[in-house]
Amino acid sequence: MPGRVLVLMYHRVAVLPADPQLLAVTPERFEAQLGVLRASGLRPTRLSELASADTWPESDGVVLTFDDGYADNFLHARERLVRNNMPATFFIATDCLGGRGEFWWDELEGLLLADPTAEEGAGAWDVLRPPVSPRQQAYLDACNLLRPLPKGERERELERLRASAGGKALARELFRGLTEDELRGLELPGLLDIGGHTRSHAQLSRLPVEQQREEIQGGAQLLARCLGHGVETFSYPFGTSADFTSQTAELAREAGFRVACANYPDFAQVRTDPMALPRCIVRNWDGPTLAAQLDRWRAGQF
Ligand SMILES: [Zn+2]
CATH class of the missing domain: 3.20.20.370 (Glycoside hydrolase/deacetylase)
Structure with missing residues (x-):
């Protein structure tokens, strides 16, 4: 069998x-x-x-x-x-x-969560828990905004977020x-x-x-x-039934x-x-x- x-x-x-x-x-x-x-x-x-x-x-x-x-x-x-x-x-x-460069979700973490001066920081928080700080909420909002976008639009949104975080594209060794x-x-x-x-x-x-x-x-x-x-072999990005069709x-x-x-x-x-x-x-x-x-x-x- x-x-x-x-x-x-x-x-x-x-x-x-x-x-x-x-x-x-x-x-x-x-x-x-x-x-x-x-x-x-x-x-x-x-x-x-x-x-x-x-x-x-x-x-x-x-x-x-x-x-x-x-x-x-x-x-x-x-x-x-x-x-x-x-x-x-x-x-x-x-x-x-x-x-070169980082995956967009990592860059969002770096831009929006990983600020050592912010007491709520990224720390031990993860997306399976409700957000308890404005930064965590902003990170979740940005994830939801970027996920469905075609590449060009996603890159434009990232550029906007980088600019408001006062920086350029992140390229951390640990996230390459x-x-x-x-x-x-x-x-x-x-x-x-x-x-x-x-x-x-x-x-x-x-x-x-x-x-x-x-x-x-x-x-x-x-x-x-x-x-x-x-x-x-292939895997569908994100991979749930909402992420690919027949x-x-x-x-x-x-x-x-x-x-x-x-x-x-x-x-x-x-x-x-x-x-x-x-x-x-x-x-x-x-x-x-x-x-x-x-x-x-x-x-x-x-
Ligand atoms: Zn993936």
Whole structure:
């Protein structure tokens, strides 16, 4: 009988001063999490195995995925995955390749929250908690404003916010994307794969079809040029049912992708649409917490 597969969703393996979007797992905890996954009895599985019933695993499995393309994927995640012989796929939003500039949500954090003179600062606050300060509210408002915008409009809004924060574009080392050399170094045939994630991390459902195509195909072409071969897997930026449509999935297929990951928790099963695979978000949990969460997921509690 075909197995049920938990596709796990990570973003960063890093220690951050503030993490309002809850994107980072510390290297130490990531190491512990890999130990838990290794001991779980779930078969480490490559995402590409979920592309068709012919390659679908026979036993229950786990797939690791990383979204966005932060440099720490190469600096901190890769060696730990290799040491634990754990397959993973890294989805790259190509505009941040090259290590210049920051993702817009990080820049908003830097511009609006990370002011050491502000007592409410970023600190331990995260977006799952209600905002308790005007800065936190301003940050949430700016996130909601920027998320649906096409690239050009988003850049204009960011420029406006930078100007009112009295500064220029942020480019903090801790928040940079992969360089092209790091991207090539991240890949390891048979174990570590690269996939697409659009060019500008666009909320695809909000864009006209031509812009969606440009985001999806443009990102895929840039990755292919950099890696010297095409990529087969994709994840929808943000990834909820509000963030992509059946037309988006069709465009992803047209761009050559055979598997696409969404962002809603469930098992992936052989009957699941391979162009909208569910994923479960892993937070900065210690080993026992992940083990308990795995037990709940395996019991069908999502
Ligand atoms: Zn993303």
